[in-house]
Amino acid sequence: MMPISAAARAKISKIGFRVVVYLIVICLSYIILYPFIIKIFGSLRGVEDINDYAVQLIPKHYSLVNFTSAMTAMKFPAAFTNSLLLSLLVSLLQVFSAAMTGYGLARFRFLGRSALYALVLIVLMIPVQTTMTAMFLQFRYFDFFGLFNLILGHPLNLIDTVVPFALLSVTGFGLKNGLYIYLSMQTFRDLPKELDEASEVDGAGAIKTFWTVMLPNALPVLITVFLFSFCWQWTDSYYPSLFINKWDLLPRNIMFVVSSIVNVESMQISAATNAGMLLMILPLVLLYVVLQRFFIQGITKSGIVG
Amino acid sequence: MKSKGSRKLLNYRGRRNLMGYFFCAPFILGFVLLFATAFAKSFGFSFNEVITDMNGYSLEYKGLEYYHYALFVDPEFVRAIVGSISGLAKDLIIILIYSLFIAVLLNNPMPGKTLFRAIFFLPVITTIGVIATLELRDSMTQAAMDTTSQSVSMLTGAEDLDLFSYIESLLSAIKISPSMTNVIFEAVNGIYHIITHSGIQIIIFFAGLQSISPSIYEAAMVEGCGRWEQFWKITLPLVSPLIMVNVVWTVVDYFINPTNEVMQKISSRFGSGEYSLSSAMSFINFAVMGVFVAVLLFVVNKFIFYENK
Numbered sequence: 001m002m003p004i005s006a007a008a009r010a011k012i013s014k015i016g017f018r019v020v021v022y023l024i025v026i027c028l029s030y031i032i033l034y035p036f037i038i039k040i041f042g043s044l045r046g047v048e049d050i051n052d053y054a055v056q057l058i059p060k061h062y063s064l065v066n067f068t069s070a071m072t073a074m075k076f077p078a079a080f081t082n083s084l085l086l087s088l089l090v091s092l093l094q095v096f097s098a099a100m101t102g103y104g105l106a107r108f109r110f111l112g113r114s115a116l117y118a119l120v121l122i123v124l125m126i127p128v129q130t131t132m133t134a135m136f137l138q139f140r141y142f143d144f145f146g147l148f149n150l151i152l153g154h155p156l157n158l159i160d161t162v163v164p165f166a167l168l169s170v171t172g173f174g175l176k177n178g179l180y181i182y183l184s185m186q187t188f189r190d191l192p193k194e195l196d197e198a199s200e201v202d203g204a205g206a207i208k209t210f211w212t213v214m215l216p217n218a219l220p221v222l223i224t225v226f227l228f229s230f231c232w233q234w235t236d237s238y239y240p241s242l243f244i245n246k247w248d249l250l251p252r253n254i255m256f257v258v259s260s261i262v263n264v265e266s267m268q269i270s271a272a273t274n275a276g277m278l279l280m281i282l283p284l285v286l287l288y289v290v291l292q293r294f295f296i297q298g299i300t301k302s303g304i305v306g
Numbered sequence: 307m308k309s310k311g312s313r314k315l316l317n318y319r320g321r322r323n324l325m326g327y328f329f330c331a332p333f334i335l336g337f338v339l340l341f342a343t344a345f346a347k348s349f350g351f352s353f354n355e356v357i358t359d360m361n362g363y364s365l366e367y368k369g370l371e372y373y374h375y376a377l378f379v380d381p382e383f384v385r386a387i388v389g390s391i392s393g394l395a396k397d398l399i400i401i402l403i404y405s406l407f408i409a410v411l412l413n414n415p416m417p418g419k420t421l422f423r424a425i426f427f428l429p430v431i432t433t434i435g436v437i438a439t440l441e442l443r444d445s446m447t448q449a450a451m452d453t454t455s456q457s458v459s460m461l462t463g464a465e466d467l468d469l470f471s472y473i474e475s476l477l478s479a480i481k482i483s484p485s486m487t488n489v490i491f492e493a494v495n496g497i498y499h500i501i502t503h504s505g506i507q508i509i510i511f512f513a514g515l516q517s518i519s520p521s522i523y524e525a526a527m528v529e530g531c532g533r534w535e536q537f538w539k540i541t542l543p544l545v546s547p548l549i550m551v552n553v554v555w556t557v558v559d560y561f562i563n564p565t566n567e568v569m570q571k572i573s574s575r576f577g578s579g580e581y582s583l584s585s586a587m588s589f590i591n592f593a594v595m596g597v598f599v600a601v602l603l604f605v606v607n608k609f610i611f612y613e614n615k
Contacts, residue, residue, distance in 0.1 A: 017533070021411055028408070029425045031501055036428065097332050104329025108322070116330055119337060124554065125595055126345070127562040129573060130588040133351075133581065134344035144339070171336020179555055181333070183510065186547040187517070190612060206325040217517070224513040228430075228506070235435025251436040270444070277440055281431050288427045289420060 043067065043275035050267045066268075070276035074253040080283075083234055083250040089162065091229035093169035094180055098225050099218070101172050102184030103210055107196065120185070124178025128238045136242050139164045164243040175232050175239060180225045187221040188214060223291050231284050250280050352586035372586035383587060386567040387594055394560045394598070397500065401556050402549065405504040409511035410541065423512075429505030433563075442565050503559070507552045514545040543611040550610060553602050561595040 038057065046061030070076075105117055141155040142148070148156050158164055168174040172181055191214060199209040215222070237251040254276045258269055327334075352372055354365035376383050412423050432441055477487045518541070526536050562569060568591050575584035 018416070021414060021416065025411055025422050028501060029422060031498060032425055032428055035432075097336075100329045100331075101333040104326045104333075108324075108326025108329070110323045110326035113326065116333065120333075121554070121599065122596075123341065125558055125562070125592060125599065127564075127569065127588065129564075129569070129576065130585070130592070131341075131344045131348050134347035135340075137347070138340060138344050168336070168340060170332055171340060172333040173336045173341050179551075179558075182554065183548075183551050186551050187514075190544070190547045200322075206322065206328075210329070220513045220516040224509060227509070231431060232434055235431070235437050237436045237439075254436060254440070270447070273440065273444075277437060280437065281428075284431050285424055285427065289424050292420070292423055 039274045039278060043271050043278060045271055047268070050271065066271045066275040067279065070254075070257050070272045070279060073257045073272070074250065074276055074279070075248045076253075076279065079248040079250045079253045082247050086162065086165065086240075086247075086249065087230045087233040090165050090169045090174060090233045091226050093166060094172075094174050094177055094229040095222055095226045097170055097172035097174075097177065098180035098184040099215065099222055101181045102186075103188045103214060105181075106185045106188035107214075117185075120172075120178055120181045122178075123173060124176075124182060128175065132238065132242055135164075139243065158243075160244055160246060162244070165239065168239075174229075175236055176228065180229060183221060183225060184218065187218045191217050219294070223294055227288060227291055230287065234284060235280065254280060348585050349589065351582050352589055354582060356581045368582065372583045373590065375583060376587045376590055383568070383571060383590075386571055387591065390560055390566055390568055391594070391598075394557060397503065397560075398553070398556055400500055401504045401507060402552055404500050405507035405552065406511050406545070406549075408504070408508050409515055410537065412508075412512060413515040426508055427505070429502050430509060431505075433502060433505055438563075438565060503556075506555060506559070510548055510552055510555070511545055514548040515541065518544050546610045547612065550603065550606055553606055554599055557595060557598050557602065561591055561598075 041057050041059060043066045044062050044064070045059040045066070046063035047065060048061045049059045052060065101116075101120070105113060105120070136159070139158040142158045143155040148154070165174070169177070172178075195213050195217065196209050199213045200206075204212070235251050237249075237255075240247065240249050240252055254273070257273050257276045350365070353367065353369060355368050357364050357366060408426060412419065412426060416422075431437055477490070478484070482490075522540055523536060526540060531539065560566065564570070564573070568587070572584050572587045572591070575587065
């Protein structure tokens with residue numbers, strides 16, 4: 001047998017590693033994609049194919065009819081714009097509250113810190129459904145230490161405005177906000193002490209240190225918070241049903257697809273629903289692909305990590 | 307001189323720490339203004355009968371009646387809670403290991419990585435909000451349709467073109483016993499379950515891995531540190547604070563996901579106007595989950611590596 005040089009052996013092991021990685025990733029990707037493949041082909045079926053049992057996966061007649069009927073039923077342009085604006089507002093404010101609270105809890109030792117930490121966990125563990133009735137009443141008869149009652153003579157009605165979303169998100173009590181605060185807290189906690197010490201020796205205050213040194217180092221995680229927050233708001237129908245019941249929003253209007261297509265078979269409804277779901281999912285995938293490029297940029301910009 | 311210096315330091319530290327209140331101010335305000343009363347109100351509902359009428363609602367004190375009903379009278383509630391505990395005990399470790407493993411794989415520089423990262427992001431979307439609801443409904447109608455089509459094909463004797471039955475016949479053709487086939491199918495189903503429930507955990511770990519500077523790995527490589535050693539000595543310690551987040555999130559998601567059996571019971575009670583009972587049930591669920599999270603945090607915290615203790 002020919003003796004194999006160390007370099008060649010290293011190369012073989014590298015290639016072998018690659019092959020194994022690809023095998024695993026491709027197999028799992030297939031498992032994840034399989035339901036989507038069914039959905040995509042199912043939603044591309046023409047009317048002729050809906051009840052054709054010979055059509056298993058690949059349609060005989062391609063058509064966008066399911067997409068157009070889903071779009072009409074969802075009032076897509078309006079719902080898309082509203083959902084986009086609402087999700088942007090909520091996710092930006094949630095990133096703000098997660099970064100602020102996470103940083104405060106992670107880098108400062110003050111009285112009541114442990115209580116606040118426990119509170120973050122509690123907020124994380126309380127489902128929307130538990131507090132939603134009380135939350136609704138809170139915003140229906142909103143008051144700020146009796147101030148509005150004093151000036152206007154009655155509490156404010158904030159229902160059917162975006163104010164409840166903005167207030168909940170900016171204070172860290174929005175949808176899944178506990179997770180975001182916890183995530184950002186654990187990240188700030190792990191950044192080396194030298195970072196803020198060096199900056200403070202240079203004469204920067206706590207706010208400037210936070211903005212110029214700590215935030216860039218936590219960028220991948222904060223982008224992740226933005227991403228999660230956007231996706232959750234984009235698909236959430238609980239809070240909108242409480243606070244803005246009249247708006248056209250994608251997660252609400254997708255339910256209209258089922259009821260709008262009357263007088264046709266359930267197969268066609270399910271094809272149109274699939275089309276509607278794909279229309280909702282696609283923007284989120286695009287958002288992820290765009291955002292994950294920033295992950296790496298964050299690191300190369302700030303340089304020092306660890 | 308010395309004492310003056312140390313006092314000054316203390317003052318500086320003390321003053322610096324006061325900034326903590328500044329950064330937490332939004333959260334504290336939100337707690338006082340929005341959350342505290344809403345939380346207290348729904349907690350109060352669980353001890354009172356809520357009587358709704360034309361001009362709002364009134365409360366009638368019932369003590370622990372609803373808790374008693376949920377725990378001792380309702381035949382299914384406790385069983386559902388036990389179900390989520392045992393499911394969690396089975397899945398928690400597997401989900402954590404799987405999601406870290408996938409995050410490390412996806413962090414590798416390889417051709418097509420953007421595509422694969424996008425694919426592994428898909429389970430995040432399909433398990434949240436209205437998409438999860440529709441998926442659940444879809445899988446239920448699918449299951450109903452499968453049973454009908456199965457009985458139809460049994461009646462007509464037609465060959466079913468399902469992938470699973472194809473594999474089943476293939477396995478029996480190569481003389482693998484039915485019980486073994488069952489084990490294989492359960493494992494495949496299990497993998498699917500784990501994949502769909504680890505989407506968020508993978509992205510969280512992935513963000514953590516992206517925060518590790520490549521120069522650390524380069525330095526390790528120069529020192530002759532292999533891939534395996536790199537994982538244990540660099541990757542794992544540096545992402546370990548995120549293990550906490552993922553442990554907590556996995557537990558919480560198990561308990562409060564709307565597709566969870568307990569949550570469905572709570573929603574259906576709420577839907578039928580039994581506010582107090584549904585509230586009592588949520589707080590029992592919350593208490594069980596709280597104990598779980600507290601114990602896990604205590605245990606896992608012992609193994610976490612923080613850069614600054």
